[in-house]
Amino acid sequence: MLPVIIDILSWIMILTGGAFTIIGAVGQLRFPNFWARLHAASVSDSAGVILLIAGMCLQAGPTLITVKLLVIGLFLFVTGATSTHATASAALVSGLTPPVLKQKSGEDNSADKSEKPGS
Template sequence: MIEIARDIVGGLFLAAGAAFFLIGAIGMHRMPELFSRIHAASLADTTGVGLILIGLMIHGGFSLVTVKLVFLLMFMLFMGPVATHALAAAALQAGLKPGSPTTRKQVAARATRKVAAHAAPPRKGRGKA
């Protein structure tokens, strides 16, 4: 009876974690710009991984594997936000501002305008250039 309850509770945690990943994927697809996408992905990723690992711990019972899963959970809870911060900082350093366009066409148009603005003006002079 205990094993059945443990399997059910563990399965519920696994399903909840998978649902968070699905919600995060939908959020990444629907958000209009990079920083909103990063926000949606990081929240869903950290919560989804946490729920899945807790579900695996409950399902597996107490063993060496559970101890390893606890360490993995602690690692993911610390490193997920750090990786998200690094990604957002790299985007800011690359020149993307919050609210700026981030679809492929918009980024390509922005890059084309930027390159055209920095292109050297044609030289006027005698003879061949």
């Protein structure tokens, strides 16, 4: 009985993890400017990584493989955020201005495609 439950759980996790990974990549394609794409990358970096690693851990069972997977997961979890921040801050420093809401008039700035190439 228990193996069936574990199988179902890891199926769910891997399916949703794969879905979030694809959604993050599609977001990188669809979003209009660099600053929005940062957020799309963070979807596949957090939800995709966590769910896929957890699904693989359930399949591996209590072995050394699970420990390795957890180390990989923790590392990706920390460095994903750090490199996203590093990319954003490098872009800001080199003069890629982020779109900012205009006071009261700006209801929706998704059409804003203003992108100046870096120095």
